[in-house]
Amino acid sequence: MIKNVVSMTTQYPCNNSLVSDGSALTDIFRRLLRIRRIEEAIAVRYLEWNMRCPMHLSIGQEAIPVGISMHLTDKDHVFSSHRSHGHYLAKGGDLKGMVAELYGKETGCCGGRGGSMHLVDLKVGFIGSTPIVGGTVPLAVGNAWSASLKNIDRVSVIYFGDGCFEEGVLHESMNFASLYKLPVIFVCENNGYSVYTQLKERQPNRKISGIAKSHGLSVHKGDGNDVLGIASIADKAINSARNGEGPQFLEFQTYRWLEHCGQNDDDDLEYRPRRELLTWKNKCPIERLKTHIVEQCLVTEQQIDLIEHDIKTEISNAFEFASNSPEPSPAQMRNHIYAS
Amino acid sequence: MHRNITRKIRKISYSKAIREGIDQVMQESSNLVVIGEGVPDPKSIFLTTEGLREKYGKKRVFDMPLAENGMTGICIGAAIDGTRVLMIHQRIDFALLAMDQIINNAAKWHYMFDGQMTVPIVIRVIIGRGWGQGPQHSQGLQALFAHIPGLKVIMPATAKDAKGMMITALRDNNPVIFIEHRWLHHIEDDVPEEVYGSDIDKAQVIRRGSDVTIVASSLMVMESLKVAKVLSEIDIDMEVVDLRSVRPIDINTIMQSVVKTKKIIVVDAAWKAGGIAGEIVAQVVDNGFDLLERAPLRISLPEHPVPTSHYMADYYYQDAKEIAEQVMEFFGYQGNKESIFDLLNTGYHRDVPTKNFHGPF
Ligand SMILES: Cc1ncc(C[n+]2csc(CCOP(=O)(O)OP(=O)(O)O)c2C)c(N)n1
Ligand SMILES: [Mg+2]
Numbered sequence: 001m002i003k004n005v006v007s008m009t010t011q012y013p014c015n016n017s018l019v020s021d022g023s024a025l026t027d028i029f030r031r032l033l034r035i036r037r038i039e040e041a042i043a044v045r046y047l048e049w050n051m052r053c054p055m056h057l058s059i060g061q062e063a064i065p066v067g068i069s070m071h072l073t074d075k076d077h078v079f080s081s082h083r084s085h086g087h088y089l090a091k092g093g094d095l096k097g098m099v100a101e102l103y104g105k106e107t108g109c110c111g112g113r114g115g116s117m118h119l120v121d122l123k124v125g126f127i128g129s130t131p132i133v134g135g136t137v138p139l140a141v142g143n144a145w146s147a148s149l150k151n152i153d154r155v156s157v158i159y160f161g162d163g164c165f166e167e168g169v170l171h172e173s174m175n176f177a178s179l180y181k182l183p184v185i186f187v188c189e190n191n192g193y194s195v196y197t198q199l200k201e202r203q204p205n206r207k208i209s210g211i212a213k214s215h216g217l218s219v220h221k222g223d224g225n226d227v228l229g230i231a232s233i234a235d236k237a238i239n240s241a242r243n244g245e246g247p248q249f250l251e252f253q254t255y256r257w258l259e260h261c262g263q264n265d266d267d268d269l270e271y272r273p274r275r276e277l278l279t280w281k282n283k284c285p286i287e288r289l290k291t292h293i294v295e296q297c298l299v300t301e302q303q304i305d306l307i308e309h310d311i312k313t314e315i316s317n318a319f320e321f322a323s324n325s326p327e328p329s330p331a332q333m334r335n336h337i338y339a340s
Numbered sequence: 341m342h343r344n345i346t347r348k349i350r351k352i353s354y355s356k357a358i359r360e361g362i363d364q365v366m367q368e369s370s371n372l373v374v375i376g377e378g379v380p381d382p383k384s385i386f387l388t389t390e391g392l393r394e395k396y397g398k399k400r401v402f403d404m405p406l407a408e409n410g411m412t413g414i415c416i417g418a419a420i421d422g423t424r425v426l427m428i429h430q431r432i433d434f435a436l437l438a439m440d441q442i443i444n445n446a447a448k449w450h451y452m453f454d455g456q457m458t459v460p461i462v463i464r465v466i467i468g469r470g471w472g473q474g475p476q477h478s479q480g481l482q483a484l485f486a487h488i489p490g491l492k493v494i495m496p497a498t499a500k501d502a503k504g505m506m507i508t509a510l511r512d513n514n515p516v517i518f519i520e521h522r523w524l525h526h527i528e529d530d531v532p533e534e535v536y537g538s539d540i541d542k543a544q545v546i547r548r549g550s551d552v553t554i555v556a557s558s559l560m561v562m563e564s565l566k567v568a569k570v571l572s573e574i575d576i577d578m579e580v581v582d583l584r585s586v587r588p589i590d591i592n593t594i595m596q597s598v599v600k601t602k603k604i605i606v607v608d609a610a611w612k613a614g615g616i617a618g619e620i621v622a623q624v625v626d627n628g629f630d631l632l633e634r635a636p637l638r639i640s641l642p643e644h645p646v647p648t649s650h651y652m653a654d655y656y657y658q659d660a661k662e663i664a665e666q667v668m669e670f671f672g673y674q675g676n677k678e679s680i681f682d683l684l685n686t687g688y689h690r691d692v693p694t695k696n697f698h699g700p701f
Contacts, residue, residue, distance in 0.1 A: 052650050052691055053472025054700040104472070104649030112649030115472040132433065132476050133406050166405040167437075194406055196381035202405040262700040269382045328647075330655035337644045 018228050022298035028066060028227055029293060030307045032286045035062040035086050037311050038095065038318075042085075042102065043263035045319065051102040053115030054131075056083040060225075060257035063285035064189055065090035067230025068157065068250075071238045077125045079140040080159045082117050083189075083256075084129035087159050092124035099318040105325035112328045134160070134167035137186075141173045144184035144247075155241045157185045163194030165208050171215065174247065178216035181246035185237060186217065188251040189224060195260045196271040212249035224254030225285040255280035348533040355525040357499035358388045358464075361506030362426060364535045366396055369424060372510060375402040375415065376428030376464075385428055386466075386525050412438035412463070416446050416515075419461040426510060432465035432481050432519065439484075446515040447490030458513040462506075467521045467558070467609075469657070470691040471699040474648035480610030480641065482557070485517045486586040486619075492516045493587040494540050497561035499529035501584060504538025511537060519586075521559040521609075523693040543590040545597060549579035552667070553597040555620055556607040557583040564607055566660040567667060570683045576671055586616050591623045598624055598631055605637040605670065607663055612640035637670050639663055650691040660684040 018024055039057045046055060061083075069090040072078070080087040088098060094109065101108030102116055109120050117131035127143065130136055140158035147154040164170055165188060177184050188208060192199050209219045218240060220233045230252060237248035257277065259266035267277050293299045352360070366372050378385055380393035380403055393401040404411050408429065415425040429435045435442070442463065449459050468478040485493045492514055496502045502520070509516040546561060547568050556564040561582045568578040579597050583589070598604050604624050606617035617638035624636065639658050646656045658666075661684045668677055688695040 049698055052699070053474065053648050054477075104651050108649070111647075112651060113475070113647040115474055115648035117476075118474060118648065130476060131474075132437075134437075135476075163406040166407045168407060168410055169437075195378055196383070197378065197403050201403050271382055327651040328649055330652050333647045333652040333656060334642065334644060 018231065019292070020296065020298070022293070025289065025293050026299045026303065026307075028070070028231070029286070029289050029299070030311070031066045031090065032062050032227060032289065033307060034311050034314075035066070035089050036286055037308075038089065038315055039085060041315050041319065043258065046263040051116075052104065053102065053117070054261050055102070055116045055263065056261050057258050057263065058083050058086040058256070060280060060284070061189055061191060061254045062086050063227035063230055064187065064224050064252050064254060065159065067227045068185070068187060068234040068238075070231050071234045072125070072155070072157065074124045075153075076155050076157065077127050077140070077143050078157045078159070079127055079136040079143070080119070080129035081133060081136060081161070081164065082129070082131040083161070084119050084159070085116070087129065088119045088121065088126050091121070091126045093119060093121040093126045094123075095314065095318045096321045097121060100322040100325050103322040103325070104328070105322055106328040106332070107321070107325040111332065113333075133164050134169045137164065137167075137170050138173045141177045141182060141184050144177065144182035145180060148180065148182055153242065155183045155185055155238055157187060159187045159189060161194065162188065162190040162192065162199055162208065163202070164188075165211075166202060171211075174212060174215040174217060174249070177247040181244065183241040183244070184247045185241055186212065186247065186249045188249070189254055190251055191254050191256045193256065193260070193272070196269070198271075209249060209251045212251070217247045217249040218245065219249045219251070221251045224252030225280075225283045225288065227285055227289055255283075257281065349530050350533065351528045352499060352531045353526055353528050354499040354502045354520075355386050355388045357503035357529070357531045358506055358520070359390055359392075360531070361503040362389070362510070363392065363395070365507055365510040366392070366400065368535070369510075371422065372424040372426065373400050373402065373418075374426045374428070375404050375411070376430075377404050377406060378430060379403055379428060385430060386522070388525075389428070408434050408437035409441055412441040413445065415461055416441055416449070416459055419459045420449060420457050424510065425461045426464065427461060428464045430466055431477050432467050433476050433479055435463065435465045436481070442485075442491070442515070442517075443488050447488045450514065451490055459515050460513045462509045462512075462516045462518055464518045464520065467519065468701065469521070469523055470653075470693065471697065471701065472648040472650065472653075472691070473646075473701065475645035477701070478646055480608070482519055482586050482608075482610055483615045483619075485519070486616060488587075490515065491587060492540060492585070493519065494585045495519045495558040496584060497524065497556075497558050497582050499527065500531050501538055501582075503531055504536050505540050505584070507535065508537035508540045512540065516540065519558065523559050524562070526694060527562065539584075541585050541588050541590060543584050543593040544582045545579060545593065546582040547578065547580040549577040549601070551577040551579075551601060552603040552605055552670070553579050553581060553594065553601045554605045554607060554667075555581045555583055555594055557586060557616070558609065560607040560609050563660045563663055566684060567664045570660075570680055571664060571667060574668075574673060574675060574680065576667065576673070578667070583616075583620075589616075589620060589623060591627060594620065594624060595627050598628055602631055602633040603670075604632065605639065605667065607639040607658070609658070610641060611643055612638055613643060615640060634670070637666060639666055650689070654690040657690070659690075
C-alpha cells in the first residue's frame with residue numbers, strides 16, 4: 001500500500017517560459033497526476049491477485065516521461081524496459097489496453113501475451129517494452145538508424161535505468177549511434193538503485209553522463225523530479241536530434257518510492273538509508289508543480305478537483321473494461337509464431 | 341568400542357539445501373567466491389545465499405554490476421587463475437547475455453590449450469515459471485547448454501541432490517551449469533547435515549516400477565512421481581528415472597530400466613525440437629533398437645514461447661495431469677480418466693507453486 005505523501009514540498013525554482021502559462025501547466029499537472037493515480041490504483045487492486053504478473057511501478061518517477069513526451073509526436077518512437085507504465089502512458093498509450101494487459105485479457109495491448117513488462121501501442125509510437133535489462137536499447141538505435149536510412153523525420157527514444165548503464169550492449173549502442181549521428185534520445189532514469197543494490201556498489205565514483213559524453217553523445221543532466229526543467233532539456237535535446245546533431249544523452253536523478261517489483265513500500269528492509277525515501281517524497285514532482293500553480297493562482301482548487309474527478313472516472317472505466325473483457329482462449333497462444 | 345556416529349538428517353527446503361552446500365564448500369576451500377546480482381541483498385537469491393556475506397565477508401561474497409557477459413568473462417578469467425567461482429543468475433534467461441563467454445571461453449579453455457589450464461566455475465541459473473513470468477523470464481533452456489562439449493550441465497530435482505550436487509560441482513575443475521527450477525525452491529526433503537558430494541554425471545531411479553520407464557528432470561521429476569503414485573491405482577507401474585545431469589546423459593542407468601520395462605517416456609519441460617527428450621530417445625534407440633515394444637513418447641512444451649496471461653499459460657505447461665493423460669493414452673487406458681485427474685488436482689491456481697504464492701517473482 002502507498003503511504004500518504006507528506007505535502008511539504010520544495011519551491012519551484014524553474015526559470016522556464018512555461019512557468020506562467022496557466023493552461024499549459026495545468027495540462028502538465030494533469031498528465032503527471034494521471035500516471036500517479038493509475039499506478040496507485042494498480043497498487044491497490046494488485047492485492048486482489050487478478051493482475052497476475054510482476055509489476056514494476058514508477059511512482060515518484062513520473063516527471064521524466066511527461067517532460068519528454070511533451071516534445072514528441074505520435075510519429076516519434078519510444079522503447080522501454082521493465083518499468084514502463086509511465087513511459088507508455090506519457091506517450092499516449094491506451095489506458096484500457098494497458099490495464100487489460102495487466103489482467104491478461106484478450107483486449108490487452110498485446111493480447112495478454114506480455115503483462116506489465118511488455119507494453120505496446122503502435123498507434124502512438126510506443127514500439128515496445130521488455131524486461132531483459134538493456135534488451136531494447138539497441139533496438140531503439142536500430143529504429144533511429146532505419147529512420148535515417150529511409151530519410152524519415154523521426155526521433156527514437158530509449159528509457160533505461162542506472163543499472164542498465166552497466167550493460168555492455170548500452171555502450172555498443174551508444175558507440176554506433178554516435179558514429180552515425182543517429183536521431184536517438186537515450187534517457188537514463190537514475191534512481192540510484194538496481195533492485196536492492198545501490199549505485200555505489202555497482203559503479204565506480206565517476207559520472208554516468210561523462211561516459212556518454214566520451215562516446216560522443218550530447219549530454220544533458222537534470223533533476224528528474226522537476227517536470228518543467230525536464231521539459232526544457234527535452235525540448236533542446238529532441239530538437240538537436242531532429243536537426244541531425246546526433247544522439248542525445250539525458251540523465252535525470254529521481255527516486256522510486258515503492259519496492260522494485262510489487263505494490264509495497266519496502267523501506268522497512270533498510271537497504272536504503274533512513275529518511276532517504278522521505279527526503280525524496282518531499283521532492284514529489286506532482287506536489288511540486290501543484291504548489292507552484294496554486295501559489296501563482298494559475299489553477300483553482302475547483303479545477304484540480306475536476307481533474308482528479310476526470311482521472312478517477314477514466315481509471316474506473318479502464319478497470320471495468322479490463323474486468324469485463326473476454327479472456328483469451330488457450331488456443332490463441334499458438335497464434336503468431338511466424339509471420340505470414 | 342563402538343563409536344556412535346549419529347548422522348543427522350532433517351527436512352530442509354531445496355533453497356536451504358543449496359545454501360548449506362555453498363556454505364560448507366566455502367568453509368573447506370578459502371578460494372571460493374560467490375557473485376551475482378542480488379547475492380547479498382535482503383532476498384538473497386530466494387534465500388540461497390542468506391547470511392553468506394555476513395559469514396565470509398565482502399571479499400568472498402559479492403553483488404555484481406548488471407553486466408552478465410562481461411562479468412561471466414571476468415569470473416572465467418579469475419577461475420583460470422585458480423579462484424574458484426560460483427556465479428548466480430536469478431533467471432536462466434539472463435545468462436543468455438553471457439553465452440559468448442560460456443561457450444567460447446569457459447567450455448573450451450581447457451581443451452584448446454591442450455589441458456594446461458582449468459576453469460573451475462559453477463554458474464547457477466534459475467528457470468522461472470508462473471505469475472506472469474512471460475516469454476523472457478521462464479524459458480527451459482537446458483538443451484542450449486547441454487549441446488556444448490566442455491560444459492557439465494546438471495538439474496537436481498530434490499533438496500538432497502541440490503546440496504550434494506552443489507558440493508560436487510563446486511569441487512569440480514570444469515565449468516558446471518547448475519540449473520534450478522524456481523518451483524523447487526520451497527520443496528523439502530531429507531537432507532543430511534554432514535558435508536557430502538553427490539554424483540553429477542549419474543541418473544538415478546527414484547521410483548521402482550515395471551511397466552514403463554519415465555525419464556524426467558528437475559521439476560518434472562516431482563510431477564512424474566505424483567503421476568506414478570496415482571496411476572499405480574490403475575495398475576500402471578511407472579519406473580521414474582531422475583535424469584539429474586543433462587550433460588553427460590547417463591544412458592547406462594536409463595538402459596538398465598528400459599531393458600526391464602521395454603518402454604520409454606521422457607518428460608522435459610522445454611521445447612521438443614532439438615531437445616533433451618529427443619536426445620535421450622535417440623540414445624535409447626542407439627543402444628537398444630530391438631528392445632522397445634512401443635514407439636517412445638516425449639512429453640515436452642508446445643513449440644512456442646509461453647505467454648504471460650495465465651488464461652493461456654495455464655494450458656501451456658505439462659504437469660501431472662497432462663503427463664497422466666499422455667501416459668494413459670500410451671497404455672490405451674479405457675477407464676475413467678476424470679477420477680485420475682481429480683486425484684491430481686492441486687485445488688489451487690495453476691500459475692503458482694504453492695497455494696499462498698502471490699508473486700511478484
Ligand atoms: C539482463 C538482465 N539482468 C538482470 C535482470 C533482473 N533485473 C530486472 S530489473 C533490474 C534492475 C534494473 O535496475 P535499473 O536499470 O536501475 O532500473 P530500475 O529498476 O531502477 O528502474 C534487474 C537487475 C534482468 N531483467 N535482465
Ligand atoms: Mg535504477
